[in-house]
Amino acid sequence: METEQNRKSDCAEEMPDHVRLRETEGYGKLMMEYQCALDEVQTKMEVLNKELSMRTNRNPFESIKSRIKTPESICGKMHRKGMPCTLESIEKSLTDIAGIRVICSFIDDIYMLVECLEKQDDLEVVEVKDYIQTPKPSGYRSLHVIVRVPIFLSDGKHYRIVEVQFRTIAMDFWASLEHKLRYKQDIAVEDAQTIADDLRFNAELINQVDRRMQQIREHIDSGANGPNGQKSQAPVKRPAAPQGSTS
Numbered sequence: 001m002e003t004e005q006n007r008k009s010d011c012a013e014e015m016p017d018h019v020r021l022r023e024t025e026g027y028g029k030l031m032m033e034y035q036c037a038l039d040e041v042q043t044k045m046e047v048l049n050k051e052l053s054m055r056t057n058r059n060p061f062e063s064i065k066s067r068i069k070t071p072e073s074i075c076g077k078m079h080r081k082g083m084p085c086t087l088e089s090i091e092k093s094l095t096d097i098a099g100i101r102v103i104c105s106f107i108d109d110i111y112m113l114v115e116c117l118e119k120q121d122d123l124e125v126v127e128v129k130d131y132i133q134t135p136k137p138s139g140y141r142s143l144h145v146i147v148r149v150p151i152f153l154s155d156g157k158h159y160r161i162v163e164v165q166f167r168t169i170a171m172d173f174w175a176s177l178e179h180k181l182r183y184k185q186d187i188a189v190e191d192a193q194t195i196a197d198d199l200r201f202n203a204e205l206i207n208q209v210d211r212r213m214q215q216i217r218e219h220i221d222s223g224a225n226g227p228n229g230q231k232s233q234a235p236v237k238r239p240a241a242p243q244g245s246t247s
């Protein structure tokens with residue numbers, strides 16, 4: 001005879017992982033702690049933006065977005081890694097449950113901001129993944145900084161990990177479109193390689209545009225800051241166009 005106990009355990013087995021995770025005791029508190037850590041880092045970035053924009057007369061970043069990863073996305077990633085979707089396991093193996101995306105105009109602003117973040121003694125930079133110097137095979141470029149942040153709760157100090165992704169507007173444009181295209185289900189296998197090659201090619205084009213925009217800005221800055229205010233006559237160096245592009 002079916003007992004209440006059996007019915008409950010059958011239901012738990014049928015429950016998708018992300019629903020089970022959301023209902024796990026302690027999940028809400030853990031996410032609240034990640035949210036607090038996220039708020040701490042976002043405030044730090046906004047303070048830096050205010051101060052540096054006064055000093056340099058331009059905003060080091062254009063926009064900032066933050067999010068807590070959804071249970072669906074957490075479990076999807078855990079499955080891809082071949083790990084169980086439990087509270088202990090996600091806490092140990094995911095560094096991007098709390099994520100911030102900082103969109104800058106220029107590549108050198110990214111490195112300047114990371115340097116400022118590294119100097120802050122109330123957080124610890126655990127890892128820097130520089131996918132600008134070494135792009136992913138897909139062509140993806142960004143700089144990821146994993147930080148460990150203290151948060152002060154009624155029961156004491158806790159530490160949580162936050163991932164800060166820094167990209168230029170151009171890198172963000174590429175990553176957003178590539179992300180959308182990657183999740184299209186109906187791409188024929190024979191087209192997949194051509195599409196991947198095309199995306200990588202366009203990532204390189206975008207990188208050249210980023211570097212060129214930076215040179216133009218440096219040219220303008222050197223003119224504005226030249227001795228007695230006179231404009232520099234140095235020409236902007238044109239980078240070589242990637243193979244297959246028209247110049």
Ligand code: 0O2
Nearest residue numbers: 069073077095096129136138139140144174175176178179
């Ligand atoms: P979502 O939906 O954006 O959150 P690893 O060190 O490999 O174990 P992880 O977390 O995979 O750990 O590290 P990685 O590669 O430094 O960062 C992964 C995140 O970077 C992704 O998160 C994406 O946000 C972004 N990313 C990485 N590669 C690509 C890419 O080729 N294209 C795009 N568009 N984004 C990329 P999620 O959780 O995979 O996805």
